[in-house]
Amino acid sequence: MATETEHAAGEAAAAAEVALGTPPEAAGPGMPQLAFETFSNQIFWLVVALVIIYFVMSRIALPRIAGVLAERQGTITNDLAAAEELKQKAVDAEEAYKKALADARTEAQKIAAETKAEIQADLDAAKAKADAEISAKTAESEKAISEIRAGAVDSASAVAKDTVEAILAAMGFSADKAAVDAAVADRMKG
Amino acid sequence: MATEAHGEETGGLVFHPLDQFIVKPLFGEIGDPVSWYTITNVTLWMALAVLAIIALFVFGTRGRGIVPSRTQSIGEILYGFTYKMVEDVAGKDAIKFFPYIMTLFMFILFANYLGLLPMSFATTSHIAVTAVLALAVFLTVTIVGFVKNGTKFLGLFWVSSAPLALRPILAIIELISYFVRPVSHSIRLGGNIMAGHAVMKVFAGFAAVAAISPFAVVSITAIYGLEMLVAGVQAYVFTILTCVYLKDALHPSH
Numbered sequence: 001m002a003t004e005t006e007h008a009a010g011e012a013a014a015a016a017e018v019a020l021g022t023p024p025e026a027a028g029p030g031m032p033q034l035a036f037e038t039f040s041n042q043i044f045w046l047v048v049a050l051v052i053i054y055f056v057m058s059r060i061a062l063p064r065i066a067g068v069l070a071e072r073q074g075t076i077t078n079d080l081a082a083a084e085e086l087k088q089k090a091v092d093a094e095e096a097y098k099k100a101l102a103d104a105r106t107e108a109q110k111i112a113a114e115t116k117a118e119i120q121a122d123l124d125a126a127k128a129k130a131d132a133e134i135s136a137k138t139a140e141s142e143k144a145i146s147e148i149r150a151g152a153v154d155s156a157s158a159v160a161k162d163t164v165e166a167i168l169a170a171m172g173f174s175a176d177k178a179a180v181d182a183a184v185a186d187r188m189k190g
Numbered sequence: 191m192a193t194e195a196h197g198e199e200t201g202g203l204v205f206h207p208l209d210q211f212i213v214k215p216l217f218g219e220i221g222d223p224v225s226w227y228t229i230t231n232v233t234l235w236m237a238l239a240v241l242a243i244i245a246l247f248v249f250g251t252r253g254r255g256i257v258p259s260r261t262q263s264i265g266e267i268l269y270g271f272t273y274k275m276v277e278d279v280a281g282k283d284a285i286k287f288f289p290y291i292m293t294l295f296m297f298i299l300f301a302n303y304l305g306l307l308p309m310s311f312a313t314t315s316h317i318a319v320t321a322v323l324a325l326a327v328f329l330t331v332t333i334v335g336f337v338k339n340g341t342k343f344l345g346l347f348w349v350s351s352a353p354l355a356l357r358p359i360l361a362i363i364e365l366i367s368y369f370v371r372p373v374s375h376s377i378r379l380g381g382n383i384m385a386g387h388a389v390m391k392v393f394a395g396f397a398a399v400a401a402i403s404p405f406a407v408v409s410i411t412a413i414y415g416l417e418m419l420v421a422g423v424q425a426y427v428f429t430i431l432t433c434v435y436l437k438d439a440l441h442p443s444h
Contacts, residue, residue, distance in 0.1 A: 033318070035213065038318070040226035041232060042318040044226045045236050048236075049297065050294075050326075056243065058293075060247075062269065062288070066269075068266070071256060
């Protein structure tokens, strides 16, 4: 490999010789890049450096970084899965909450309807009772009123008869009781 | 030594923008011979890149936090960015090359940015370094292509959707472009980094002249900002081209 390099570099050196106008053998003025006596040194130390870097990379550094990256990827994936799970839980909880709310609402409506019906029933009963009482009282009152009315008619005819008799007596007539009665009864009808 | 050679050309001004790229032993003189095992400034700055990568990816991720620390999240971003790039560009079956591509990307990225520190040495500005990186990619891609697909890998060069008469010509073009890949791959990275650093040094030379020094300083600042962008973009381009080549190797059909 080194001889190939030197050969290739030799050709380049010939070109550089023309460009610089100084033969590289004239030590110094030529490009240090074409000082072939240093090539073995450079190549030797380069190979040493590359071998060390290669072993450090392939044995220590790269597996370590690959491990760290894989571990991080794993952690991220796990965290994402956990987050997904928690999100699902939250959604479930929300659904459960909504369901409970709907149930409670239905229950409340049911209770309200039941209560309403109960109250209505009580109300109806009370109303019926009151109606019955009212009608009983009305009937009683009507009876009393008719009694009072009948009493009033009797009293009125008695007062009328007495008044007629008194008027007749005052005028000096003796009253014919039967005739007076008939006359009063007749007028009372009118 | 470079100073005298360039001194006359620039007439008074002292320019040696390429001196920053000289590979020199860390302990000793510049002129000392550099053998393959010598500890040089290349060694130092590559070691710093390696240490910075270890600091970020090993010590930064030590907490292994589910919620990352700041350093850990930088490491994770770079990991995720590169992983996605490999997966999107090269396909799912290219994931087993992920550590390899990550190694290339991080080395180039850190070397580019460390090279931007003042007084530092940009290792990726050297063709020797980028050529090794590009050739490693080229060889990997070619070998993987033949191992995975056998002779079907040669279908990469045989454009079956083109008219039959054009196919041999296209095959030659495809073949040439395939072999030019490592060259362009390495010179793109090395050239960009080298050019940026050299230009900054040239403007730094201008800063010595009082009349134009404010302009030079502003220019250095602007170019430094541009180089911050280039350092990231070139590392990215190198890596994404690696992914593209890898995709060709795994799925050679057009």
